[in-house]
Amino acid sequence: MVGEREGMSRRGLLRASLLGGVLAGCSTAPGGASFEAGPPLVPIRARPDRIVDIAVCLRPFRPAGPRVETERLGDTLVVHNYGHGGAGWSLSWGSSARAVRLAMQVSPAEVAVIGCGALGLTSAILAQRAGARVTIYSREQLPQTTSARATGEWTPDSRVALAQAAGPGFASVWEEMARTAFKTHRDYLGLPGAPVEWIDQYAVSNPTPRNRPSSDLNAPPAVDFAVYRDRIDDLAPKWRRLPADATPFKAAAVAQGEIMIFNIAGYAHTLMNDFFIAGGRFRRAEFHAPWQIAALGKKVVINCTGYGARALWKDETLTPVRGQIARLIPQPDVRYGLVYRHVLAVPRRDGIVVQSFAGGEMKGYGDASETADRAEAEQAVTTLAEVFPD
Template structure:
């Protein structure tokens, strides 16, 4: 999901981003009796003026309002082995708002722990971001894998994420950041490398996009909002060498009337990405069994002796882990607009141009920490869409 922390660090590579098409304003020589020529790409980029298609931000284009609970743990994700009767359970949950972003690195650690038990057959509990990547990595390590889950995509919380590369979003609190930093960096770099290998695949499950953070020029009129969330750990400096850097743009170089910062970041087109992961798992012989567990003792009936627990927020109830704090998040999804290929980040609002719908989210609102209510607040999403419409109304045409 989008994050208030993201806004606070908008000048880093972890800020919002999108694929902006830059227009060419370079003059062309007029050759008599010759067909007009298209300026080369280099000339278009040299102009420094961005051509951005406006978002059709209308409430009657909302296709759905989605709510999820991000599983935050103050000390960071739980990745450790625990014995339950005759079962070895490797926990892999509690990634806050960084589940997709850290999934490959976190699951690499979990699969290594599972391998250390010496088994050749593995059970994975959960079919979200962490469950799917754990299962695929275990297969690639030569293990036979079954996934057990009460819900499958698209009916899992992972599918309701915003879909941006945000590896330190609500990953731990500031108090635990130093001791967790080394493990986090390993997971982030491992995941980043895996995602780079997926660029250009059919359906664009992973792609780089550019985005625009509109700078607020009315600081004197801002009202300070008291946060009801803890101070989260900021680990972004550890991977500042990954990816492009942000650039401040002057007024006139974008269609917006205020100055902006342009960012670049990876975006997950979660619908096609999750479908690809499931397909790869099944083509490699993996089996998926729909089953719900209400108590750890029910795991004893499974044929596998080693299990990876990737149940996310569900681990709070299944394993009575009260260290997991739900952080509520809500997005509205608009009808897809392929021509909108940039993300937008303004005060209190973000927009992400996913292929399965343009996501609009309120930023910096309170009342979400330790809130497990999954009831959509449509009025809040409609207000966000109207705010986006106001921004679109200020764009000059190109």
Template sequence: MPSEDADLPTPDFTFDADASGACVAGIRPYRCGSYRLEAETAAGRFVVHNYGHGGAGITLSWGCAAKVQDLVRARIAASHETEAAVLGSGVMGLTAATRLLDLGLTVTIYADRMFADTTSHKAGGQWALSLVEYQGKDSELKDILTTSYETFKRGGQDFGVYERPNFASKKTHNLEEILRIAPGLIPRRQDLSRMPFHGHHNPGHLYQTLLVEPPAFLKRLVDDLNARGARFVQQNFDDQTHVFSRVTQKIIVNCTGYGAKKLWKDKAMHPIRGDLAMLRHQPNLQYLYSQGGYMFPRTDHVVIGGNFDCTDNEQPSKAECKKLVRAIAMNFGLAPPMAIPENFIQHPRITEWLRQRRLAPADTPCDPPCNPV
């Protein structure tokens, strides 16, 4: 058992929920059954759908962009088209646009909100399969994970990417699935007799993964796209017909995330909102942490999150952010004990629902459990 002297640095959990930018919220684009990554022809357009990645958009981004590139490459080999449109300026849209430029296409990105206002920009950034379904797609997902991981590793800190240990009190399905689907891609889990932190006496597990800092990563993508001549157009679309009336390009890559529910009438899409508490930057913290929630120390903030709310309301909740911070701080003996709230992802009710979803056939209808509060 590690000694107290070997403990890793303890976070400072000082948090003012009323401070500007202290609380943020985003909508995870959760799609029942599986994410959507396929092409179709509609209204004379070649449409590639790339959405529904839940909380794993950043994780899967480069791999999905490579699949989009393959589909479009096959199309232009026959059609000789030279232009493409991308719908959405989140991580899926920006990485897809990057790979379309690699094909020599002229690329226009249409979005109702620019990258700094997207859920991607608000994400925590751990490289893991968080809140995404993929029934029947293990083989495809292995390729996607491998491409994404290797691309992020090559990008390194220039793209806001850091190799980090993740200490978890329980086996983390989000990382265990990567070990199962793509064995050897990330190091194997280490089992610990004690979590190496002040106030901890429980066993745990150590994973090695990546931390991708969304603000740095997305800004680098946008800067590169601008430098390579991609064009950004701020445009809101009402429905699919409106898309086809405003977008002139014959090739369209649909990366609208939760917006696909309205635009493509995709009833499998559900909003899963998450709050994030943004604590001050603490450079002595070089690890990720998961117990009753999660904590990701980044170079801009220490990010604490882990709740689950079935709403598309993006207004952050100060009360939720305070609970998120307290849930982590109490593990270090720095806050009064509390029961894990029922709308936290690590609550047994949510855990069981996610387990059932993982075992369900791809076409099984689902309704995510809503916040009981």
């Protein structure tokens, strides 16, 4: 994530870039020579007519952080594992490891998992690895779920909790989940379909043109999202400043970092295969009340219903945070990410993801609309085009 290596969040960095502070805290590369010796940076063909998909989803945000705890429903032990905000993919293996530990305390031969997004699948696979037979019950499965509409970056503290609402022990729990997830993601590097990979990312900035208002972009968030990034600073290389003329971008200033990304289509495919190869079963089902889950008659159920838990478990603390991504036609030779003027580009294998962060980290907070905004997507792509030679 941009800015992580600088000790600031992506949101923080995006705000800072408008203030001209994009490079603060970066070390400086010794010169352009070694950079220029690398493979050439192929320009992104950033044109609105190349948008092939616009996807909207709701981040399942809980002020207190994800709910990973047990509850009794008659004879059934329910382990909750939902509410991961903008960090569901990133924290998945770590959060699911905690959930599966709770589930296996009663030594079940069989485990039911409700939900088949990032949290449901990783819980199911970890329960299989712990020796249980697993059935997933769900209304949808990947790639129909919210998880399939995520950006695909390692962003483990993105909108994961509110600083004031998260309990005093949550930061340590978060760190354990993030470190466990980071280690497990490493096992998916170098596999067919590149489910997980590392890429270079460039934060590029230019002075804001006079006619472009920037005050709303720099506005501080109305709620105080918790930031834990500095606890795992050791997990990735530091960002560094590059001489602007050492890159082909039309830019006044450039910083470079390395980030982990998830190629969501390939990753989802890999996880589904892993689950079925290990003997997993899938049953399509929709639940409207907890008693229907108890009626399954299972000893242990792991509840991974994401934002669906708001209606199903009456968890009114679950707050939707709407987000939208656009995908451009894939360019296999573009292997770097970019951040420029509140627009993020991620070179996923299934298309170059372009996402606008105009409006800051509060963007979409409390908004449950899943209607696509084509104008926003086109604006983001047009903004991105500014950094490439005509």
